[in-house]
Amino acid sequence: MKLIKTIAWILVIVGGFNWGLVGLMEYDLVAALFGDMSATSKVVYDLVGLSALYLIFAGFMKPKKQM
Numbered sequence: 001m002k003l004i005k006t007i008a009w010i011l012v013i014v015g016g017f018n019w020g021l022v023g024l025m026e027y028d029l030v031a032a033l034f035g036d037m038s039a040t041s042k043v044v045y046d047l048v049g050l051s052a053l054y055l056i057f058a059g060f061m062k063p064k065k066q067m
Contacts, residue, residue, distance in 0.1 A: 005058065008051035015048035 021027045034040040 004054070008054045008058075011048050011051040012055060015045075015052070018048075 018029050021029055028036075030041050030044050031037070034044065
């Protein structure tokens with residue numbers, strides 16, 4: 001689970017960086033790399049969104065106590 005959480009964090013950071021570029025400079029890095037709304041860019045956007053949802057729900061779950 002630690003690997004999944006790490007990947008989710010990386011994807012959320014990439015997504016946040018991309019939105020920062022869009023807001024500040026009107027430059028969509030994902031679209032520039034993979035094409036405007038190409039299948040690959042849609043997958044990247046989907047993975048970023050799913051990662052954000054995963055981290056939201058993971059934040060509400062209580063960690064298991066270790067003995």
